[in-house]
Amino acid sequence: MSDIIDQAVTVLNEKLTGADFGGTAKFAIEGEGAVMMDDTGARAADEEADVTLSADVETFQGILSGDTNPTSAFMTGKLKVDGDMGMAMKLASALA
Template structure:
């Protein structure tokens, strides 16, 4: 597993601690792998999900650090969303 995925699991666990996801979310980081998030927490994995958020490693790092707003990243095409848009919006507010 890549260092990027390990760091993503750690950061998502911290940022979403106490957040009820209400389903499954996959963060697909181009060229690195995927992180699954559900009410049990974050873990490395590549499974079917209610919503998949795809971005390159730079965009994902910017979202995690707070330098990039998830909604702005989506509007500019840097973040792609496939699936439950409501769940994606809920996550965007938790990550911002």
């Protein structure tokens, strides 16, 4: 597992504490791997999810740090969403 994925799991678990987005989501990070998120938190895994968000490392790190707005990243094509758009919006709110 990459350092990027390890760092992502730690940060996402902090951000998602108490969040209830009612399903499963996956962050697919180009060249690094994937992080699964659900109501129990985040973990390094690559499984089926209700929504998959794909981005490069730079965009993903910007979203995690708060420097990049997930909605803006999506609108500019830096973040791709496949699946339940409603769940993606709930996740974006939880990460803000």
